[in-house]
Amino acid sequence: MKIRSPLFNSTTGWLLLLALAIAFPFLAGNDYHLTVMSTAYIYAVATIGLNLITGYTGQYNLAHSGFMAVGAYTVGILTVDHQVPFWIAFFLAGVFAAILGFFVGIVSLRLKTHFFSIFTLCVGYIMYLVIEKWESLTHGTVGIIGIPAPPDVAGIDFTSPRPQYYLVLFFLVASLWIMHRIVRSLLGRTFMAIRNGDDLAQALGINLMRNKLLAFMLSVFFAGLAGALYAGFVRFIGPGVASVEHTFDMTMYMLVGGIGTLLGPLLGAIGVPWLTQYLQVLQDYRFVVFGPLLVILVIFLPYGIVGTYMNRKRRKEALAAQAAAPAAPRNVTPISGAKGATHA
């Protein structure tokens, strides 16, 4: 049963976005805009990962930025202290985050709902404190300085902002494509079944632990990838990368755009930083505005921009279908962020 909105799901819409993204460096006034956009893309990759475990599978992981830091530090430590070639370290970052995710997952995913969140909050704190205190490995509060820029690939030099932008864009597009494939596959349906009710999912013969663990590992793989991109792009990392505030930021991106949709987290992750750019005054105090915004969204617009749009469109279609065939059963209900509705 395909009940997706044609606009957001159609190839044309996505291709239009891609064309805009490719054209962006030529439209942007200066390198600063490119940097802002590239950073937004990096966080978008991480947010896409968080959306898989939280939006699609219904488990709110508060250690997500910790895993991003694991990816970033893998690249930092391997390239700076052990002279490992960048691309090998880059590849290992995602893998290492996923391996760590396996061990965190087998313990934490036995817990449900907010117990899982509280547990991962603590795991995130442990990650942060270990990074801060284990000076011989992580350089402590000083951080890792002088991470090399991504070396040339096929003659493309990644030291200037424009190629860097395209590099980050490449990984963002790849992440979105992989996520699209996951979400539309049986695996994605399985994750959503778990989100909508794990007892029911179990009754359908879904192995809860195995699927949740898979979703968790995939999710933190994206966090690790984003961390590796961050390390190669910013080229300096400190323990702050792991702080839970970044997870809160990503939560906001996800929620503004639309939790449990493909486009939503992307929209939020790009839109919110740009909004903050224009509210320069608010840089440090942005949460004076965004904190209440988060509350208002959750109360009045819990499905975000994309989710609300899709719900409205679906309701219209359902009404139209009902008018056309009054006897047809109404099997279309609005999607829900976490529980008790149809698959998104």
Add this chain to the structure above:
Amino acid sequence: MELFLQQVLNGLTLGGVYSLVALGLTLVYGILHVPNFAHGAFYMAGAYSAFFIMTKLGLNYWWGMLGAAVVVALISVLSERLVFHPLRKAPYLHHMIASIGILLFLEAGAQAIWGADFHRMDTPYTQLLEFGGLTLPAQRLLIIVAAFLLVGLLQLFLKKTVTGATIVAMAQNREGAALVGIDATRVAMMTFAIAGALAGMAAVLYAPINLVYTSMGNLVITKAFVIIVLGGMGSVPGAIVGGLIIGFAEAFGAFYISTDYKDIIAFALLVLILSVRPQGLFAKGAH
């Protein structure tokens, strides 16, 4: 032996503060089943209100504590009315995100008003007390005495008064409480007020030892979560015992293992215990 007793006193101090914060958290959880992430920001708001009352209004420490209790109780009740009440039928994820929204707002608000600097809070109790080789700063003694007094008063209130009994009743069974005519809205507001007041007073007790800054609540609230998960979410005795366990674990851990890693101890303990017993230390049945 003296060093050992010194750690016992440190453990009691930390445990007292943690218990007060965890009690508020567990009461709110018992009533609404909301893990209130903003509780740490309430704690922070308490310290700043007292700081404001003492420095700008020039009143003494005890007025500061009273003011903090009142201000934080108000913030707490307001957040229940404006945020948690409208969300009472929403999925659990929405509560958590909304409480994070309150947390971020209060932290940014405090930073906008008072800046990111660390402030020192004065206390009238700066003398050192000597008990046969043991030295104890008066403020620490005050924390221990006040914390146990407040915990005792709360227990009396919950057990011996009808109003307190309504809170217990609602925590035990929401529908049952509504059936016998308990006003759910009133109980929820009262619970939030008590939780806020406890957090505010805990902050004012602990702030003279530990400075006042915007993120001061973060570690405390995370530890309070550890405590109530260990002690059983919603359990009052669990919060008290859990608070003392974490307080002692930290005091002894800092002394015998490493001060650098003392903040990890609580979290490591949680990870360890939940790995072996996913249902928590004292909780009955699975979560």
